[in-house]
Amino acid sequence: MLFTDRRRALLGVAGVVIALVMALTLDGIFAGTTRQVSRYIDTSPADVFVSQEGVRTIHMAISVVPVAVADEIRQLPGVDWAEPILFSSDALRTPGGRRPSYVIGYEPGGQGGPQTLVEGRDPDAGEMVIDDSAATALDIVVGDQVEVLGAAWTVSGLTTGMTSIVNTSVYVTFDDLATVLGSPGVASYILIGTEGDPGAVANSIEAAIPGVESQTRTRFSAEERSVVREMSTDLLNIMSLAALLVGLAVIGLVLYATVLSRLREIGVMKALGLGRIGVSRLVLIQAMWTVMTAFVLAVAATFGIGAIVAAVAPDIDVVVETGSLLRAGIGSIIVAAVGVILPVIRVWRVDPATVFRRPS
Amino acid sequence: MTNAALTANHLDKTYGEGTTEVHAVRAVDLEVQPGEVVLIMGPSGSGKTTLLSMLGAMLRPSSGQILVGGADITAIPESRLPKLRATTFGFVFQDFNLLGPLTAVENVEFALNLAGVTGHQARTRAGGLLTDLGLGDRLSFRPDKLSGGEKQRVAIARALANQPPVILADEPTANLDSKIGREIARFLRRIATEEKRAVVIVSHDTRLRDVADRILWLEDGAFRDLQTMSTDPVCGMSVDPQGAPHLQIDGGTVYFCSNGCRDEYALAGAGRHAAPAPQGNMR
Numbered sequence: 135m136l137f138t139d140r141r142r143a144l145l146g147v148a149g150v151v152i153a154l155v156m157a158l159t160l161d162g163i164f165a166g167t168t169r170q171v172s173r174y175i176d177t178s179p180a181d182v183f184v185s186q187e188g189v190r191t192i193h194m195a196i197s198v199v200p201v202a203v204a205d206e207i208r209q210l211p212g213v214d215w216a217e218p219i220l221f222s223s224d225a226l227r228t229p230g231g232r233r234p235s236y237v238i239g240y241e242p243g244g245q246g247g248p249q250t251l252v253e254g255r256d257p258d259a260g261e262m263v264i265d266d267s268a269a270t271a272l273d274i275v276v277g278d279q280v281e282v283l284g285a286a287w288t289v290s291g292l293t294t295g296m297t298s299i300v301n302t303s304v305y306v307t308f309d310d311l312a313t314v315l316g317s318p319g320v321a322s323y324i325l326i327g328t329e330g331d332p333g334a335v336a337n338s339i340e341a342a343i344p345g346v347e348s349q350t351r352t353r354f355s356a357e358e359r360s361v362v363r364e365m366s367t368d369l370l371n372i373m374s375l376a377a378l379l380v381g382l383a384v385i386g387l388v389l390y391a392t393v394l395s396r397l398r399e400i401g402v403m404k405a406l407g408l409g410r411i412g413v414s415r416l417v418l419i420q421a422m423w424t425v426m427t428a429f430v431l432a433v434a435a436t437f438g439i440g441a442i443v444a445a446v447a448p449d450i451d452v453v454v455e456t457g458s459l460l461r462a463g464i465g466s467i468i469v470a471a472v473g474v475i476l477p478v479i480r481v482w483r484v485d486p487a488t489v490f491r492r493p494s
Numbered sequence: 495m496t497n498a499a500l501t502a503n504h505l506d507k508t509y510g511e512g513t514t515e516v517h518a519v520r521a522v523d524l525e526v527q528p529g530e531v532v533l534i535m536g537p538s539g540s541g542k543t544t545l546l547s548m549l550g551a552m553l554r555p556s557s558g559q560i561l562v563g564g565a566d567i568t569a570i571p572e573s574r575l576p577k578l579r580a581t582t583f584g585f586v587f588q589d590f591n592l593l594g595p596l597t598a599v600e601n602v603e604f605a606l607n608l609a610g611v612t613g614h615q616a617r618t619r620a621g622g623l624l625t626d627l628g629l630g631d632r633l634s635f636r637p638d639k640l641s642g643g644e645k646q647r648v649a650i651a652r653a654l655a656n657q658p659p660v661i662l663a664d665e666p667t668a669n670l671d672s673k674i675g676r677e678i679a680r681f682l683r684r685i686a687t688e689e690k691r692a693v694v695i696v697s698h699d700t701r702l703r704d705v706a707d708r709i710l711w712l713e714d715g716a717f718r719d720l721q722t723m724s725t726d727p728v729c730g731m732s733v734d735p736q737g738a739p740h741l742q743i744d745g746g747t748v749y750f751c752s753n754g755c756r757d758e759y760a761l762a763g764a765g766r767h768a769a770p771a772p773q774g775n776m777r
Binding site for chain 2: 398399402403404405406407408409410412485486487489490491
């Protein structure tokens, strides 16, 4: 009943929609980025990843494992294949710009390289495969020269799906990267294909070989996403809080303004016998109606934005997760509940005897 | 034990304290029987609205008692007053005070809902009341689509919805033309006579004298004896001669409610005389 003024109602809904879309989209971009971060692991044919003991991620970690460990692992039951990779990070530099990049060294023709080649071939010595999206952004084609880790490389092929909003991945030969890093005889990780239960194989590797950490792909991927989330949680919380505060301010101000414009009618209702609980419920229902309508519209808008972003900027993945929706939903309810406090206090103070005063 | 629908005993209301103290209502006694229409008149600022607010359980008196059906409503906790207002009083206002977003029937239903009557029962009763008041074809109209008289009839239907023993009307005819005003006055009279409800009307409108059983004059927060009152020949308002602006004309004294009326009368010239005092009695 408070929102008979449609413009005011729409203003309230629109304000909360903007706040929620902001929160949901930021959350979606973050979730998408987190997924992209673990894409190398998720798309790898390896069932188990072995690293230096105590190292559970690729991101924000340095793992050193002797290459000979791969031979030991191949002897263990349940192991189909084992292959070392080297991992480093740097900027991919080109005349067209630079892009932060993971650098992966693998045995060409093996399992550690790009899973798809959309153009060209696996790298030989002095060559690398880069992602097609990064190539487009940096205006690079197969055969061009690029610079990574202080060395010049020729682009031999293009893979796809390995560029995120944050960085890209490039692939060189294991030997080249070992030379550039000056670390012969060591690998960063050993990728393992299994014939049986990956969990059992992972356990048997740790039991048989001292000084290594052995994780299934699922666990390794989860650890990878977790470390990225932990690094960004504070920032994300601040952004979500800011969005919720915007929503709170909008709903609070709109409700308060609405209540102020309806004081006489509220006075009439109180004079006729509507008590404090009744008027509070009236304001709360309006607030809930506003945020729930806004929530539904915001979810639809976020999916729409995700589709548009996917078409316009393929590197940015907007992933709306159930947890994100739950957080936004609960946040909306909290915003509505907090937003009604001042308006409710105001309506409590309305004197029912105002009905006897002439409207000015 | 009294059978009065509404009784006020030594009702007093003071605002502020010390040098800012205002005595709005002073030791007012009032008794209204079921079926009786009491008209309270008086100049602006005389305490009429304060008295009506107290009688309607919207304002606590500084002292004194208000009994409705024998129960002292001044002793009822604040939290129970809304329910009491919903079930015990019907209010009719000068500005109608209908809820703009609701239709005519919903306005009446709203009052029923407050008293615990809901759903189909509320809708049927609300529709029936409005039909009885000649608004059967206006049930789904919002207030902005109704005329002044129709709005006031909706307000009366709303006031009657919960069959309250007491109807309190604040200037119910002030915003209506004379024909509709008389019609509303007759409605209020009919409510009192046929349904045995006590009706208290606060008004400046002298037309309401025709339907009132008693007329009380409130001035400076206290009831005055109407027999001693004079009538302002310009605006027709009853005036207490004591301290009122006046003119000596043809050996007689003419009393006015204000200097404005006196000056207007003086400018218009002589040849007019003060009308006789209105009839009425005090409790």
